[in-house]
Amino acid sequence: MNDPFMARAIELSIENVQSGRGGPFGAVIVRSGQIVAEGANQVTSLNDPTAHAEILAIRQACAKLGVFELKDCELYTSCEPCPMCLGAIYWARLLRLYFANTAEDAANIGFDDSFIYTELPLPHLKRRIPAVQIMRDEALAGFRAWADKADKIRY
Secondary structure: OOOHHHHHHHHHHHHHHHHOOOOOOEEEEEEOOEEEEEEEOOHHHHOOOOOOHHHHHHHHHHHHHOOOOOOOEEEEEEEOOOHHHHHHHHHHOOOEEEEEEOHHHHHHOOOOOHHHHHHOOOOHHHOOOOOOOOOHHHHHHHHHHHHHOOOOOOO
16 A cells, blocks of 8 residues: 555655654654644754654644644654654544554664663662652642643643
């Protein structure tokens, strides 16, 4: 099956490598049969570890459409999303996700994020980057303020 949106995501991934801007990852967001946003990995060119193709495309689509949810959009990405991107896809509430390369394909060329999945079930202090909880009682004030706010925009 030759899909034009996936073909564009793959094209972005190849162009990105050839341009030297970043890794071999491209993504497009489609609404009603039209591309509304595109992204290509720019982690090294922007010095931003969150500048993955999917994240950049989601940010661009939300800005362009003036929304924080992409409920009527689909994402096409050249590779199965990493845990960070997958989280963003769920938070953006995209309608559907299409991917080409697998996480295993990415791991075979040095982009292995499987360790993150093995870290998640570990106790906070046993993780590679220990997580230490402090000042919970003080921080709950922010949550109480949110709970009490009558005019909040739920997301």
